[in-house]
Amino acid sequence: MAGDGxxxxxxxxxxTTYSCVGVWxxxxxxxxxxxxxxxxxxxxxxxSDTGRFIGxxxxxxxxxxxxxxxxxxxxxxxxxxxxxxxxxxxxxxxFEIIKxxxxxxxxxVDYNGEKREFFPEEISSMVLMKLKDVAEAYLGDTVIDAVIxxxxxxxxxxxxxxKDAGYVxxxxxxxxxxxxxxxxxxxxxxxxxxxxxxxxxxxxxxGGGTFDVSLVTIDVNGTFRVNAVAGDTNLGGQDFDNVMVExxxxxxxxxHRTDMSGNVKALSRLKVACEKAKRILSSTTxxxxxxxxxxxxxxxxxxxxxAKFEYLNEDFFTNCxxxxxxxxxxxxxxxxxxxxxxxxxxxxRIPKVQQLLKDFFDGKExxxxxxxxxxxxxxxxxxxxxxxxxSSPQVSNFELNDIVPLSLGVALYDTSLSxxxxxxxxxxxxxxxxxxTAEDNQSAILFNVYxxxxxxxxxxxxxxxFTVAVPVAPKGTSQVKVVFDxxxxxxxxxSGEEVTTGLTKKVRIxxxxxxxxxxxxxxxxxxxxxxxIEDEEFKEKTSARxxxxxxxxxxxxxxxxxxxxxxxxxxxxxxxxxEDVRRQILHGMKLAEVKEYTTKSDLxxxxxxxxxxxxx
Ligand code: ADP
Ligand code: MG
Numbered sequence: 001m002a003g004d005g006x007x008x009x010x011x012x013x014x015x016t017t018y019s020c021v022g023v024w025x026x027x028x029x030x031x032x033x034x035x036x037x038x039x040x041x042x043x044x045x046x047x048s049d050t051g052r053f054i055g056x057x058x059x060x061x062x063x064x065x066x067x068x069x070x071x072x073x074x075x076x077x078x079x080x081x082x083x084x085x086x087x088x089x090x091x092x093x094x095f096e097i098i099k100x101x102x103x104x105x106x107x108x109v110d111y112n113g114e115k116r117e118f119f120p121e122e123i124s125s126m127v128l129m130k131l132k133d134v135a136e137a138y139l140g141d142t143v144i145d146a147v148i149x150x151x152x153x154x155x156x157x158x159x160x161x162x163k164d165a166g167y168v169x170x171x172x173x174x175x176x177x178x179x180x181x182x183x184x185x186x187x188x189x190x191x192x193x194x195x196x197x198x199x200x201x202x203x204x205x206x207g208g209g210t211f212d213v214s215l216v217t218i219d220v221n222g223t224f225r226v227n228a229v230a231g232d233t234n235l236g237g238q239d240f241d242n243v244m245v246e247x248x249x250x251x252x253x254x255x256h257r258t259d260m261s262g263n264v265k266a267l268s269r270l271k272v273a274c275e276k277a278k279r280i281l282s283s284t285t286x287x288x289x290x291x292x293x294x295x296x297x298x299x300x301x302x303x304x305x306x307a308k309f310e311y312l313n314e315d316f317f318t319n320c321x322x323x324x325x326x327x328x329x330x331x332x333x334x335x336x337x338x339x340x341x342x343x344x345x346x347x348x349r350i351p352k353v354q355q356l357l358k359d360f361f362d363g364k365e366x367x368x369x370x371x372x373x374x375x376x377x378x379x380x381x382x383x384x385x386x387x388x389x390x391s392s393p394q395v396s397n398f399e400l401n402d403i404v405p406l407s408l409g410v411a412l413y414d415t416s417l418s419x420x421x422x423x424x425x426x427x428x429x430x431x432x433x434x435x436x437t438a439e440d441n442q443s444a445i446l447f448n449v450y451x452x453x454x455x456x457x458x459x460x461x462x463x464x465x466f467t468v469a470v471p472v473a474p475k476g477t478s479q480v481k482v483v484f485d486x487x488x489x490x491x492x493x494x495s496g497e498e499v500t501t502g503l504t505k506k507v508r509i510x511x512x513x514x515x516x517x518x519x520x521x522x523x524x525x526x527x528x529x530x531x532x533i534e535d536e537e538f539k540e541k542t543s544a545r546x547x548x549x550x551x552x553x554x555x556x557x558x559x560x561x562x563x564x565x566x567x568x569x570x571x572x573x574x575x576x577x578x579e580d581v582r583r584q585i586l587h588g589m590k591l592a593e594v595k596e597y598t599t600k601s602d603l604x605x606x607x608x609x610x611x612x613x614x615x616x
Contacts (some may be wrong), residue, residue: 004142006143006284007023007140008139008384009174009385010132010135011029011149011380011382011384012104012146012148012380013182013381014124014127014128014162015207015237016043016074017071017209017237018207019040019041019042020040020373020377020379022039022374023138023384024395029189031374032135032380034134038056042055042451043124044058044071045070045245046065047070047109047110048061049111050538050591051538053126054127055130059090063269066265068095068109068110070123070548073107074120075209076089078121078155079158080103080163080424081097081368089234092245094268098117100117103363107123112534114288119516119524120161121164121165122168124161125528126531129528131172132171144171146173147176147381147384148173149178149179149377149379149380150178150213151231151255152178152229153230153232153405153406154233155233155406156274157178163491168528169528170320175383175489176490176491178202178212178214178226178405179210179376180216181379182204182377182378182383183342183402184226184342185378185379185398187367187369188305188368188398198218199218200333201218201339202215202218202340202342204325204342204344205235205345205376207237210235211232212231213229213323213324215227215327215328215333222397223398224398224400225401226402227333228327228330228331228403228424229403230330231405232319236347237346240278240313241278242271243313243316244277244278244309247308247312247616248270248289249261252295256295260295270291270300273291278309281304281305282349286303286304286306288301289304298400300448306352317350317352317353317356318356320353324360330424331424332491335360338361340367341361344375344376346372354366364598375543377452378607382398386398401588402426402490403427404424404486405421405424405450405490407451408423408486409417411450412435415456415458417450417456417457417460418435420432427488428488430484431483432481434476434482434499435482443472444467445468446466447467447494448462449463450463451463466494468496470500471498477500478498479500480496480497480498482494482497483496489523516535539543540594541594541597544594544598545586545591548581548601552578553606555574558612559612565612577608581603584600585597
C-alpha cells in the first residue's frame with residue numbers, strides 16, 4: 001500500500017497489448033514487477049457480475065467472457081466512431097462499440113448487473129491506474145507524477161486523449177513522449193553501448209497494435225535528436241493474429257461445411273490460440289493448434305508452418321520495411337548512414353521481420369542490446385527523473401529534440417489543405433500564416449483545422465474549428481493571422497487574430513467538438529473512484545469467501561482424522577451444518593456480503609468447536 005510520502009515520478013509505456021512501468025531509483029532504472037511478478041502487464045480490462053479485472057486477470061477472461069473483456073483501447077483512443085480504420089477493427093472485436101455523443105466511440109459492457117458505457121480513455125485510465133497501484137506497492141509511497149509514452153505517429157487528438165486518461169487515473173502527466181524516442185533514450189543509456197561520436201540510430205518498434213520507425217541521432221554530449229518518424233498506428237501483432245484467424249476460419253468452415261464466423265466465443269478462443277501459435281512460430285518452423293469443441297461441438301486441429309504464416313502476412317511485413325525507407329528519405333539519410341538498427345516491441349521477434357530488415361540494410365546485424373519489451377518504459381523513466389529534477393549528471397545532462405509526426409494546417413476555400421506546420425518540424429514550436437477573405441462582405445472567416453499528409457483537407461484528420469470575425473469589406477481585404485503552437489507533448493493550441501484593423505482579438509480553440517468535455521472528464525474521475533471502491537469490496541468479499549472455504553476444509557479434515565472416535569450423531573450434526581452453509585452461500589459464483597461469510601463461519605464454529613473439543 002502507498003505510504004504517506006510521495007514516490008519518484010514513474011515512466012509508463014501504455015502499450016496496445018502490453019504495458020510496462022519503470023522508475024529511476026538509486027542511480028538506475030528499475031522496471032517494476034507487478035503482483036504476479038511480471039514486468040509487463042496485458043492492457044486489458046474485463047467486467048463481470050462479480051467485479052472488474054485489470055491486467056493478467058482480465059486477459060484470462062478473453063476466451064471465457066469475450067464480449068465484456070476489453071483490449072485494444074489504444075486503437076480506439078482519440079479516434080472518431082466513423083473513422084474507417086476503427087470501423088474495420090470493429091468487425092473483429094467481440095465487444096460492442098457504439099457511437100457516443102460528438103461521434104466519440106463508446107464501449108458497452110455488462111458490469112455488476114448493469115449496462116455501462118465507457119469512453120476508450122476510461123478503459124486506458126483503468127490500465128494506468130493499475131500500473132500506478134503496482135508502482136505504489138513497489139515503492140511504498142503515493143505515485144503522482146508520470147511520463148506516458150505514445151506512438152510517434154499518434155495525432156493530436158490521440159495524444160490529448162492519452163493525457164486525459166492519465167488525469168482520470170489520478171496521475172499528473174509530466175510529459176507525453178514518443179515511444180521510439182523513449183526507446184532511443186534506453187539505448188543511449190545502456191552501459192554496454194559506448195557512444196564516442198554522434199550515432200545514428202534507427203528505432204524499429206513493431207508492437208501489438210502500432211508500428212513506429214524513428215531515426216534518432218545521439219550526440220556525445222547526450223542530446224537525442226529525432227530526425228524523422230514514420231509509422232502506422234494501426235499495424236501490429238494483432239493484425240498478424242487476425243490474419244491467421246481468418247485463414248483458419250475459412251479452412252474450418254470448408255472442412256466441416258459450417259460457418260463459425262458468428263460464434264464470438266469460438267473466434268475469441270481461436271484468436272488466443274493463434275497468438276500463442278504465432279509466438280511459437282518465431283522459434284520453430286511449424287506448430288499445431290488444437291482446441292476442443294470449438295464450434296458446434298467440433299474439435300479444431302490444424303497445422304500451420306512458419307512459411308505459411310509469413311506468406312499470410314507478407315504485405316504487412318513489406319509495408320514495415322517500406323516505411324523504414326520513407327523515414328530515411330524524409331530525414332535525407334542514406335541507409336549507410338545508420339550506425340545501429342534497434343529492435344523494439346514484441347513483434348520484432350518474428351524472424352521474417354528481422355530478415356527483411358537486415359536485407360534492407362544490406363546484411364547489417366540488428367541490435368538486440370536492449371530489452372524489446374521494456375525499452376520504452378525505461379526511457380520514459382529516465383525522462384520522468386529528469387523532469388522531476390534528478391541531479392545525477394547522467395540524467396540531467398541529456399537533452400531531447402523531438403519532432404511532430406504529421407503536418408498541420410487549415411482548409412482553404414478551394415478545399416485544399418494549407419499547411420502551417422510541416423511534418424518532422426522540431427517541437428515545441430510556433431508557426432503562423434495569414435489568410436484573407438475569399439468573398440465580398442464576409443463578416444467572419446471559419447477555419448477548419450486538420451492534421452495529416454493528404455492534399456485535400458477532408459482526407460486528413462479533422463481536429464476542430466474556430467471562427468474569427470472580420471470587418472465587412474470587399475474580398476481579399478480583411479486578414480486573419482492564424483498561430484499554431486505545439487508543446488512538448490505534441491499537442492496543438494491555435495489562435496486566430498484579426499489584423500486588418502490592427503485590433504487584435506485572440507480566439508483560442510479547444511477541441512471540444514472532437515474531444516471529451518470537462519464535464520465528461522469530471523464524471524470519469526468520479527466514476528474511477530467508485531470503481532476502485534467496488535474493486536476493494538469485491539476483493540474483501542472474495543477473501544472472506546475463501547476464508548470460509550478454508551475454515552470448512554480444515555473442519556472436514558479434522559472430522560476425518562477423528563471420525564472413528566466420534567459419535568455418529570455428532571458427525572451428522574457437523575456435516576449437516578457444513579452442507580447448509582455451502583448450499584446457502586458457497587454455491588455458484590455470486591458473492592455475498594463479507595458479514596454473511598463471517599456470520600456463517602461463527603455459526604459453524606459454535607456448532608463444531610464444542611463437539612471437537614470433546615475429542616482432543
Ligand atoms: P504493444 O507495445 O503494442 O503493447 P508489445 O511491444 O508489448 O506491444 O508487443 C506485443 C506483441 O508482440 C503481441 O502482438 C505479441 O503477440 C507479439 N509477440 C510477443 N512475443 C512474440 C514472439 N515471440 N513472436 C511473435 N510475436 C510476438
Ligand atoms: Mg509498445
